[in-house]
Amino acid sequence: xxxxxxxxxxxxxxxxxxxxxxxxxxxxxxxxxxxxxxxxxxxxxxxxxxxxxxxxxxxxxxxxxxxxxxxxxxxxxxxxxxxxxxxxxxxxxxxxxxxxxxxxxxxxxxxxxxxxxxxxxxxxxxxxxxxxxxxxxxxxxxxxxxxxxxxxxxxxxxxxxxxxxxxxxxxxxxxxxxxxxxxxxxxxxxxxxxxxxxxxxxxxxxxxxxxxxxxxxxxxxxxxxxxxxxxxxxxxxxxxxxxxxxxxxxxxxxxxxxxxxxxxxxxxxxxxxxxxxxxxxxxxxxxxxxxxxxxxxxxxxxxxxxxxxxxxxxxxxxxxxxxxxxxxxxxxxxxxxxxxxxxxxxx
Amino acid sequence: xxxxxxxxxxxxxxxxxxxxxxxxxxxxxxxxxxxxxxxxxxxxxxxxxxxxxxxxxxxxxxxxxxxxxxxxxxxxxxxxxxxxxxxxxxxxxxxxxxxxxxxxxxxxxxxxxxxxxxxxxxxxxxxxxxxxxxxxxxxxxxxxxxxxxxxxxxxxxxxxxxxxxxxxxxxxxxxxxxxxxxxxxxxxxxxxxxxxxxxxxxxxxxxxxxxxxxxxxxxxxxxxxxxxxxxxxxxxxxxxxxxxxxxxxxxxxxxxxxxxxxxxxxxxxxxxxxxxxxxxxxxxxxxxxxxxxxxxxxxxxxxxxxxxxxxxxxxxxxxxxxxxxxxxxxxxxxxxxxxxxxxxxxxxxxxxxxxxxxxxxxxxxxxxxx
Numbered sequence: 186x187x188x189x190x191x192x193x194x195x196x197x198x199x200x201x202x203x204x205x206x207x208x209x210x211x212x213x214x215x216x217x218x219x220x221x222x223x224x225x226x227x228x229x230x231x232x233x234x235x236x237x238x239x240x241x242x243x244x245x246x247x248x249x250x251x252x253x254x255x256x257x258x259x260x261x262x263x264x265x266x267x268x269x270x271x272x273x274x275x276x277x278x279x280x281x282x283x284x285x286x287x288x289x290x291x292x293x294x295x296x297x298x299x300x301x302x303x304x305x306x307x308x309x310x311x312x313x314x315x316x317x318x319x320x321x322x323x324x325x326x327x328x329x330x331x332x333x334x335x336x337x338x339x340x341x342x343x344x345x346x347x348x349x350x351x352x353x354x355x356x357x358x359x360x361x362x363x364x365x366x367x368x369x370x371x372x373x374x375x376x377x378x379x380x381x382x383x384x385x386x387x388x389x390x391x392x393x394x395x396x397x398x399x400x401x402x403x404x405x406x407x408x409x410x411x412x413x414x415x416x417x418x419x420x421x422x423x424x425x426x427x428x429x430x431x432x433x434x435x436x437x438x439x440x441x442x443x444x445x446x447x448x449x450x451x452x453x454x455x456x457x458x459x460x461x462x463x464x465x466x467x468x469x470x471x472x473x474x475x476x477x478x479x480x481x482x483x484x485x486x487x488x489x490x491x492x493x494x495x496x497x498x499x500x501x502x503x504x505x506x507x508x509x510x511x512x513x514x515x516x517x518x519x520x521x522x523x524x525x526x527x528x529x530x531x532x
Numbered sequence: 533x534x535x536x537x538x539x540x541x542x543x544x545x546x547x548x549x550x551x552x553x554x555x556x557x558x559x560x561x562x563x564x565x566x567x568x569x570x571x572x573x574x575x576x577x578x579x580x581x582x583x584x585x586x587x588x589x590x591x592x593x594x595x596x597x598x599x600x601x602x603x604x605x606x607x608x609x610x611x612x613x614x615x616x617x618x619x620x621x622x623x624x625x626x627x628x629x630x631x632x633x634x635x636x637x638x639x640x641x642x643x644x645x646x647x648x649x650x651x652x653x654x655x656x657x658x659x660x661x662x663x664x665x666x667x668x669x670x671x672x673x674x675x676x677x678x679x680x681x682x683x684x685x686x687x688x689x690x691x692x693x694x695x696x697x698x699x700x701x702x703x704x705x706x707x708x709x710x711x712x713x714x715x716x717x718x719x720x721x722x723x724x725x726x727x728x729x730x731x732x733x734x735x736x737x738x739x740x741x742x743x744x745x746x747x748x749x750x751x752x753x754x755x756x757x758x759x760x761x762x763x764x765x766x767x768x769x770x771x772x773x774x775x776x777x778x779x780x781x782x783x784x785x786x787x788x789x790x791x792x793x794x795x796x797x798x799x800x801x802x803x804x805x806x807x808x809x810x811x812x813x814x815x816x817x818x819x820x821x822x823x824x825x826x827x828x829x830x831x832x833x834x835x836x837x838x839x840x841x842x843x844x845x846x847x848x849x850x851x852x853x854x855x856x857x858x859x860x861x862x863x864x865x866x867x868x869x870x871x872x873x874x875x876x877x878x879x880x881x882x883x884x885x886x887x888x889x890x891x892x893x894x895x896x897x898x899x900x901x902x
Contacts, residue, residue, distance in 0.1 A: 230801045231729035254699035254735050255666055255727050283665070286700070321595050321646060325664050462874065491878050493867050497595065498646035501863040504882060 196381040204374040206348035207237045207313075210355040211275065213384075215245050218273060221359060224251040224260050225277030234279050235315060235374055261287035261312065265295050265364075268310040273359055281316035281330050281368065288333075295364040296339030307362040311355075315369040317408055317458060318506050322371075324494035327502075329459035331407075334366045335435040335468075341389050342436040344368040346410035348378040350433055353387035361389060368435075370408040370458075392439035394446060398428035401452035401516055404443055404469050406432040409456045409507075416512045427516065435465060443469060444476035451482040452519050456512050461489035483519045488512050534768055536750040540785065543760040546813055548821020550760070559764040565828045571612065571759050572823055573837050575604040575816045578628035580841035584848050585627070585641055589794040593852055594644045598625045602757070602789030605815030606722045608632065609762025610690070610784070613770060617658060617687040619680075621673040624662040625722075626692045633657040637844055638851020647855045649866065667693055667700035670719060674706045677715035677773070688773040690718040690766075696727025698743065699735045707747040707781070714778035718769040719744070721781070722756060724788035729801040744781030756784030757815040787813070860886060 201209070214221045227234055229242040229252040242250040253260035257278060264274035278284045284291065291312065298308050318327035335342045341363055345351045351369070358365035395410065396417050405413040410431040417427035430446050432439065447453045453473050455466035466487035473485050491505040517524055534555050543551050543560070563571075582600050589597040600607060607628035614620070614632075622629055630640050635652045642651035643662065650661045663669035673691035680687045697703050698721060710717050723740055725732050732740070744751035752768070754761045762784055769780035787810040791798050823829045864879040 227728050227730060234728075252730055252734055255696035255730070256699040256701065258701050259699065286665070286702075323643075323646075323664070324649070491863060491882070492874055493863055494649075496646070496649060496858075496863055497643065498858050500860055501646075501858055504860045504863045 196383065198379040198381050200377050201348055201380050202374065203345075203348045203351050203369075203376045203378070204235065204237060206351040206378075206380050207355060207369070208239055208241075210352045211238065211241060212244070214273075214275070214356065214359045215241065215249055218359075220271060221273045221275060222249045222251065222267075223275050223277065224253050224264055226253055226255055226257075226260075226279050228252060228277050233277060235371070237277065237313070237369075237374075257283050257287040258290055262290040262294070264310055265290055265298075265308065268295075268308045268364075269298070269306055271307075271309075273309045273311075275311045275313060275359060278312060278314040280326055280371075281314045282326050282328050284312070284314055284330070291334070291340070291364075291366075292337055296337045298339075299363065300339060308364045309359075309362050310364040311358045311361075311367055312364070313355075313367040313369060315371050315374070317370040317372055318490070318495045318502060320371050321497055321499055321502060323497035327495040329457075329490070331368055331435055332459055332463065332465055332468075335438075335465065337436075340364055340366055340436060341434070342366045342368065343389055343434045344370075344407040345433060346373065346395075346405075346407050346431050348376065349380045349385070350387065350393075350431075352380055353385040354389065354433065356385060357387045357389050360386065365389070368407060372408050373411070376411065387433070390434045390437035390439060392433055392442040393431045394428060394442065395431045396427065396429040398426035399450055400426045401454065401520060402428045402430055402443075402446040402450045403454050403456055403512070403516070404430045404432065404446075405456040406435065406465070407458070409458055412509050412512060413456050416509050416516065419509075420513065420516060425516075425520070432465075438468065438472070440472045440476060443472055447473050448477045448480045451480055453481070453485045454512065454515050454519055455485065455487045455489075456507065457487065457489045458507065459489060460492050461487055462492060464489050483521070486515050486519050488515050534752075536745070536752060540753050540755055541761050541765060542755040542758050543764060544755075544758040544818055544822060546818060548818050548825060550822060556761070556764040556768075559767045560760055563760060563763070565823070565826050568760075568819065568823055568826070569828050569833065571608055571763070572816070572819045573840060574608045574612070574628070574632065575759065575819065576837050577841045577844050578608065578631050579604055579816060580845050581631065581637055581640070581848055582627065584845040585644070586790070586794060588641065588849065588852055589644075594641055594794075595646050596793050596795060597641070597644055598627075598793045599788075599790035600625050600627055602787045602810065602815070603722055603724055604628060605759035605819070606756035606762055606784040606786045609759040610692075610720055610766040610782075613763050613766035614690065615687070615770075617685075618770070619673075619676050619687065619689050620659040621669040621676070621689060621691045622660065622662060623666075623669065623693050623697070624664055625694070626662075629692065630657075630659060633659045635659070636851070637848040638855070641848065641852050642855065645852060645855060647858060667697035667702040669693065670697070670703045670706035671709070673717050673719075674710045674715050674779075677710065677717035677779075678713055680716055681713070686716070686774040688716045688718060688770050690720055690770075692720050692722065694727065695721065695723040695725065695732045695735050695740060696730065697721075698740050704747075707744060707749055707779070710779035711748040714776070716773035717779045718766065718773060719749070719779060719781040720766070721783045722786055723783050724786050726788050726792070726798070726802070728792045728796060729798075739783065741781060741783035749779045749781050751781035751783065753783045753785065756786030757813045757818065759815060759819055786815075
C-alpha cells in the first residue's frame with residue numbers, strides 16, 4: 186500500500202502471503218544483481234525453517250544459496266567480509282534469538298565499519314530474521330529484540346507489517362549500501378495482502394498512516410500493526426475515529442509522521458510486542474513528548490509484553506503478550522471512556 | 533594404554549559378536565550377562581518412551597518432541613557410566629539420559645507439553661534441563677567442572693551436544709577453557725549425521741573427533757550404536773577427569789533415525805537408502821543378538837522387558853494427559869529471586885483483569901479455554 190514509488194500508471198496487484206512476497210523478492214533480487222547471494226542455516230535443501238527460500242537453491246544453485254554451518258557468528262561475519270568486497274549478501278538468521286550469538290559481528294563490526302574505515306567501505310549487507318511470540322516456542326525462541334538493533338547507529342532496521350511492504354522494503358534493503366536489519370514476524374508469514382506487481386522500492390525511514398482518524402493515534406509496527414488495525418476498525422463501529430501509524434522503519438525513525446498524527450488527534454497509544462521497559466514505545470513516547478507535548482490531551486500510553494521470559498504454556502504465553510483486548514482497554518482509558526464489558530473471548 | 537587415535541572403536545559387531553580389544557576390555561570387564569541385559573532393558577524402555585512421546589505429540593498432547601530413535605546406545609551407554617554426583621549438561625534430545633538419572637517419565641515431557649519451565653529439579657538428579665540454544669551448554673559444563681576442580685571434589689561434568697553444535701563458537705571456546713585449565717569435563721558429541729537438513733559434511737571436513745587434539749584434548753571416535761564401546765569410552769574419559777587428567781572429547785558416531793523434531797520431515801531431504809543402511813546398525817537389535825548368543829534372551833525375559841516398556845509408556849501417557857495446567861498468574865513467577873515492583877504491579881493488573889470475568893477460578897478456566 187505504501188511503496189513510495191511515483192507510479193501514475195495502473196499497477197496490477199495480486200493477493201499473496203507475506204512469505205510469498207519475501208520469496209518472490211529474493212528471487213527477483215537474485216535475478217536482478219549477480220552480486221546478491223543468500224546464506225544461512227537450512228536455507229538451501231530445507232528451504233528455510235519458515236520456507237522463505239523455497240525453490241531458490243534449485244533455481245540459483247549452491248553458489249548463490251549457501252547452507253551455512255551451524256555458526257551464526259561465523260556466517261554473519263563471513264557475509265560481512267563478502268559485503269566489504271562489493272557482494273550483496275542476504276543473511277537469514279533462523280530467528281532473531283540466534284542473532285545474539287552473532288551480535289558482535291553485527292554491532293561491533295557491520296554497524297561501525299563505514300565509520301571506522303572513514304567512509305571508504307560500504308557494507309551492503311541484509312540480515313533477515315523473524316521475531317515474535319505467540320507460537321509456543323518458549324523463552325529463548327520467542328523474543329522481540331528489535332530495540333537492541335534500533336539502538337545502534339550505523340544500522341538501519343525495518344519491520345514490515347504487510348506483504349506489500351515486505352516486498353518493497355526487502356528490495357530497498359538489498360539495494361541499500363548500509364547494513365539493514367530486516368525484521369520479519371513469525372505470526373505474519375501466512376498473512377495475505379495485495380502486492381503490486383513489478384519493481385517496488387520503499388524509502389527506508391518512512392512511516393505510513395495506514396488508517397486515518399481524528400480521535401487517537403495508535404503507533405505500531407510489524408505484527409502489532411495488524412492488531413492495531415483490527416482494534417481501530419472495531420472501535421470505529423463504536424463511533425471512535427482511530428488513526429494507525431505503521432512505523433515500517435525503526436531506524437531511521439520517521440518522527441515527523443508520528444508527530445503530525447498526534448498533533449491532529451491529541452491522543453497516542455503505542456502498541457508493541459517487546460518488553461515495556463526501554464522498549465520501542467519508550468522512544469515513541471519521548472518523540473511525542475519532545476515534538477508535540479502541547480497538543481496532547483492525555484499522557485501517551487504503551488501496551489507491551491509482560492516483563493517475563495516468555496513461557497511455553499499457551500495460557501501463560503497469552504497472559505504475557507499484549508493483546509487486542511489490552512490495546513482496546515488502554516485506548517478507552519486514554520479517551521476517558523467507560524470500559525467495555527469484558528468477555529472471555531477478549532484474551 | 534589407550535590409543536587416542538581416529539580409529540573407530542567398536543566392541544560389538546553389527547552381527548552382535550563381541551569384538552575383543554586389549555585396551556578397552558578392562559573398562560567393561562564387569563559386563564556379564566545380567567549387566568548387558570540391564571543395558572538392553574534400558575534401551576528398549578527408552579525407545580518405547582520415545583515412541584510414545586512422538587505419538588503424544590501427533591495427538592496434540594505435546595507441543596513438540598525431539599526423538600532419540602537410533603541414539604539409544606549412545607545415551608544409555610554414556611549415562612550408565614556416570615556417577616550420581618557427576619553433573620550432566622544436555623542438549624534437548626538426551627531424554628534417555630534423563631531416564632537413567634531417575635527423572636519421572638512424565639516429567640521428561642513436562643516442558644514439551646508447556647506445563648512447566650523446568651521439567652525436573654536439576655539439583656536432585658544432577659542434570660540440567662534442556663539447552664535449546666545450540667552448543668551453549670558446553671561452556672556451562674566447563675564452568676561447572678572448573679568449580680568442581682576448585683572444590684577439590686572428583687565429580688565430573690559431561691556436556692552432550694550434536695555434530696551441528698561443533699560449528700558453534702561456544703563449543704570451541706569451551707574446549708579452549710577446558711584444555712587451558714584441565715577441567716574435569718567430558719565433551720560427548722553424538723554425531724547423528726544430521727543438523728536438521730544439513731549433513732555432517734557441512735560442519736566438518738574431517739572427523740569431528742580430529743578437532744579436539746588441536747585444543748590439546750585427547751579424543752575417542754567410537755561406534756555410537758555399540759553400547760559397550762560407549763560405556764567403555766565414557767568410563768575412560770570420566771576416569772581421566774577424576775584423576776586430574778583433564779578433559780576428553782568423545783565422538784559417538786550414530787544416526788538420527790527419525791526427524792530432528794516432530795516439526796521436521798526428513799523424507800524431504802534424506803535418501804531412504806541411507807536410513808535403510810543405518811537400520812542394519814540398529815543399537816538395540818545388535819545388543820539383542822549378543823544377548824541371544826549368550827543365552828540371556830528367553831521368552832520370559834522378552835515378556836518382562838516388553839511389560840517394563842509398556843508400563844513406562846502407560847505411565848508417560850497418563851502422567852502427561854493428567855497434568856494440571858499452570859495458573860495464569862504464575863507467568864510472573866521466577867523472574868527474580870526477590871520481589872520486583874514492576875512485576876508485582878503487572879501481576880496485580882493482570883489479576884484484576886482476570887477477576888473482571890467473575891470468580892478467580894472461572895477466570896483462570898476461561899482464560900485457559902479462550
